Amino acid sequence: MTELNTLKSAGLFEKNVPRYTSYPTSPHFHSDVGRAQFGDWLAGLDTDKPVSLYVHIPFCERLCWFCACRTQGVTTITPVAAYVDVLLEEIKMFKAARPAGLKLARLHFGGGSPTILTPDMISRLSAAITDAVPFADDYEFSVEIDPTACTDAKIAAFAKNGMNRASIGVQDFNEKVQAAIGRPQTYELTRDTVDMLRRHGVDSVNIDMVYGLPHQGMQELKNTVSQVLSLSPDRVALFGYAHVPWMAKRQKMIPEASLPQPHARFEQAQTAAEIFTAANMQAIGIDHFAKPGDSLAIAARTGNLRRNFQGYTDDRCAALIGLGASSISRFAQGYIQNNAATTNYVKSIKAGGWSAARGFALGIADQTRARAIEALMCDFSFDLAALEAEFGDFAKPVRADCKRLAKQYPGFVRFEKGRFTILPEGRPLTRIIAGGFDAFNAPGDRHSRAI
Ligand SMILES: C[S@@+](CC[C@H](N)C(=O)[O-])C[C@H]1O[C@@H](n2cnc3c(N)ncnc32)[C@H](O)[C@@H]1O
């Protein structure tokens, strides 16, 4: 059997699995964990350890049909201004509840489109955040940038307040593909935005690309890859298009017949990866690439890569605090998500309470599995012996899974001397194999494609 056929028989082309940006994944959060835990866990943070902060801006000037992010289209700035006022209230509550002396190592504005904010809103929000929790010495401040909703004044406002990393959405530069996903964006505009960022001293730029898009053939993808490389990005995220119209209703605008078939998606992912690595970008995890000197590449080489709700990161903070509608916080004790609907989020904060709506308290068995799954997603390998030393009997079911999966995927995984490893041949199956360690993964659950 060829490698492709063996991957196919292992389920690569028909399985739908989570992307494992957390374990358990967010569909398993529930309402028994919410406000009370958020207040307790926040107050209990160790001030010797700096934290990360995520701020969600759930608005866009355009609504791209392919997008599965939690966001809504707006035609005026009025709802954005009202939301910013509520965010400022939440930051005030955060300042009053956090332990004194806490420092901020990472700040990330995501969305939606944070570049929908006016320069004044950017400055007010940034100032309120750093007043509540000052930056640590080697902080990073990153922002998701939509070039079609961005100006020099907005970048200047973010940069003045400390932005030193940016992530730009490209997806694909081909006009036919862009028309099919409702997202026109020229190469020239994108290049000018990258130049603008660099002029303002933002010297770390990530570019998001997507394969598996409607009408996207191999040539369209290859052209986009070389145009992306011509911008000399420090990092590239190459996501497989997740077609989940039952969740993201706007994807109904994309006819399934226009989508590349699974084996074509696989070849797209492989080909793009070959071009990026031939251009001296280091492959990271299942879908990222970075210049070898970039901190993400260094983290991957030194076993310090992590995975959080934004994807791959070298952020080692023990706690990530999410502000804004639908944001997810991660504490050592577990996860908590704010109300997903902006109206409910606004209502809670205006009433003076946290918007924490659902979450998950991690037991020791969950922590053991979370550690194994994160290590597989980051390093394709984990040290079961170390898990057993740390978690004792709680690691026993993980050992049983290692044995079962080694039998189920011969040639793709190796389990010996207390270490479980996904071999290079098995890497396209990483999400499927990680799913083998997921105690919550039910066959009927709906997720995006494994490739
Ligand atoms: C919040 S969005 C991008 C930020 C900014 N609003 C923009 O459009 O440039 C984050 C990224 O998620 C990825 N994304 C969104 N929907 C996706 C989907 N259905 N499948 C795969 N990736 C997706 C895209 O690459 C996108 O750039």
Ligand code: SF4
């Ligand atoms: S891709 Fe960006 S601009 Fe488009 S809808 Fe999603 S978040 Fe908004």
